[in-house]
Amino acid sequence: MGGLKHKMTGKILHVEDDLDTREFVALLLKKEGLNVESVGDGKSCLEKIGGGGFELILLDIMLPDMSGWDIFQKIKKMGLETKPKVIFLSVIPVSDERLTILKREGVTDYITKPFDNKDLIERIKKVLE
């Protein structure tokens, strides 16, 4: 499993409209030695992903130009070689029922904001492994 870890790019894209939150998450992940890039809206998010190479998307649901759910659907249709995994980050709590549906649709995880730093890092690392 260790060998596999090195082959991965480990690149993370964080999509978040709130600048403070964006910078904080970037700092937090970098301190953990993770490779993270940040964008503030759906449009630039899709551009970045179109360039390829991302392994994980941390996706806010309430964005100024489009919803995180729309972005997720568009990523699914992009036809990328390796599809990035997606974790939703949102202030809106999710029910178990809804989470099951989301996971069936291909969403990797759903983290409610505000989150616990350690919890977030743990779940990200789990996905990247």
Added chain:
Amino acid sequence: MKIKGLCLVCLFLMQTVSALDFSNNLSELEFITLAAAFLVAVIIAFIHFREVKAKDVKISSAQKKVSLGIIVIAVILIITVVITGFQYQSVLGDSILYQFNRQQLILARQTALCIENFVLHKLSYLEIASNSIMISSQNEVVGGEHILFVYESHKNDVDNIFVLNSTGYLIFIHPKNMQNITCKDFSFRKYFRECRRTGKPYVSEVLLADGENYADVGNNYRSVVVAVPVFNSSNGFDGVLAVTISISELNKRFIYPVVSGDTGYAWLLDDKSFFLAHYNRDFEGEDAFLVRQRTASEIDFQAINDIMREKMMNGEEGVGWYTSGWHRNRTGEIKKIIAYAPVNLGNRVWSVAVVVPTEEVTGTVNNFYIQQQYITIAIIAVIFIATIGMAIMTLKYNELLENDVKNRTRELEMVNKDLKEEREKTEKAYDQLKEADRMKDEFMNVAAHELKTPLVPIKGYLGIMEDDILSEGDKDTKKIMEVISRNIKRLENLINDILDISKLESGGMKFSMERLDVGEVIENSVQDMASFAYQKGLVIESQISEGLPPVNGDKQRLTQVITNLINNAIKFTEEGSIRVTAEERDNEVVVSVKDEGIGIPGDKISNLFTKFYQVDSTLSRRYGGTGLGLAICKGIVRYHGGRIWVESSEGKGSRFSFTLPLEGKEYKRILYAEDDEDTRELARALFEEGGYNVLTVSTGKECFRLLRREDYDMLLLNSMLPDMSGWELFMKIKKHIGSASSMAVVFLSMIPAEENQIKVLRENGISDYITKPIDPRELLEKINTIFGEKKWGD
């Protein structure tokens, strides 16, 4: 048009059939009838399919079968009618013909008999007279007065009476209307010689006047001489007494008057096959065979010749038929019936024939036939039209039905127009309401977003700082960080609680119900809270009854309730234990959290579940908490159809309990629409005490919206609400919310209603009408009664 054409076809066929002689056998008729019926069927089928094709009507196979059945029955009926008709015609025709033949024969016989009598009568007179006269040797007739007597007796029938002497000389004649005849020799006459030879009376053949030059009677004078011998006293032949009978007189008297039918006539044939009398006078005196040969065709000649030669000439009587080429007033062949009888004159036999064209007999029959045919055709036409009508009706049944439905629909549409407009208005209002609802949901999400977003970086950075500080170890900063951290946590809790309570109150909280094990939920909650309890040196015990049945609930939300109750227990307990229990009681699961804390003063208990209520505001600062937790718990429990309450004694501890109904036992849910707040709250407290789950609303709109979302067992409806009347609201619910039909609806009104008004209300689905003011306990009893009735009704 088609029917007319068909009738014509039928008529044509019928005419063809009836024109056939009844001597044809019946099977031929049957065949033709069948063919006709078949043709009719084909035509009907043709029309049928054209009709169907043209209209492009969808027809069920049952309809096809029925219409086919009708046609088959009709065809069978037509065949029956036609065959019966023909059979009847045939029998009748035979019978009429038989009767007619008999009649003709009798006529012929009678005529013959008359002639016979006529002649023989003369003969007997002559025989009597012959015995009374004597012929002297001087050729004198002795007893001439007897001869004259005979003449006088038959003056009208007899031309002359005369006496020939034994050598054939005329010695006496009366009247003496002929010159130079006396003493003429008539011994060449056969009658003289036959009389002399046989000594018996004799009727002569027909004698023509030609040979005798009786200029005064014309060339055509023909006569028969009836002669009797005269004997002398020694029985020796003495001469002949005779009369002359004119044939024309005979004819006038016996043959010409014979009329049979319209054009039938008689003729007389002598033993030498000469016409003595005939309707056509030119034939008289001619050989019948030669006449026939001249006038008839080969075959007909044969037929009449056979009859004449073999029957008439042999003195037989009978009936036959032949075809004649001649007929009065017309040409062409015609069939004739001939009846013949012999005229026996002793030494010779003549024959009388009565002839009638068959046409006259068949004419009678045919007249009857034609009448019968009209009736038959009329019957067939009726059957036919009825059949077509029925078949088309059957086939068009769908179309007719459709038309009916269309008309009915049009009427209904007109009636419904107003209702539709009203519905559109209501729907518009409902859409607005839905939009408002959606906006509220959106607002809640945005509020959550806005409230929580600032917390994310604050909390996050704080976490990073805490880690840094922990590793570097500055004590003061560490403390400061702890305070900040705690307050952030508190703020986060507050935000979550506010959002929850808002959602609960607006009905916007989403529950995902499932069958779950309460025990498991409790264990999870206890585990979550264990470390917190441990920090305070407390122990949480849980005691769950074995075999606890699963309940219907939202796992997350129930966990939230239990965790909240445990959290409270931990907060207000300084030492001791906390016990969480779950057991089945009265068909519900009762979950209790008991602590050994400070307890709650009795007067504060009733307000405990009200939001933002704190038993002691100083306590809140000491123990933390938003004052929303229990209100949220109550909301969640109530959604599950349960109750929540607290038992407490100050200083000894409290026990918070809530119930979750098991399947089959659910609290009846009552929705109470009442604008007066005091009444509302009073009633609500009372109903809850009575074991009902009550939700109150103050406006009609709110009431309608809630009914859209959830089912209730009963709707208590104040007759007047601020935005609409209770009745309006009821009609709206009835029209738009189908599931509400099973709901009991009770009207509450200040205005008393009369008996018959209540009856109308009941017919419209109102369970009861209660006049206010009413004692709340009485009201509760009434509600119990209604549910009781419903139960009995089930």
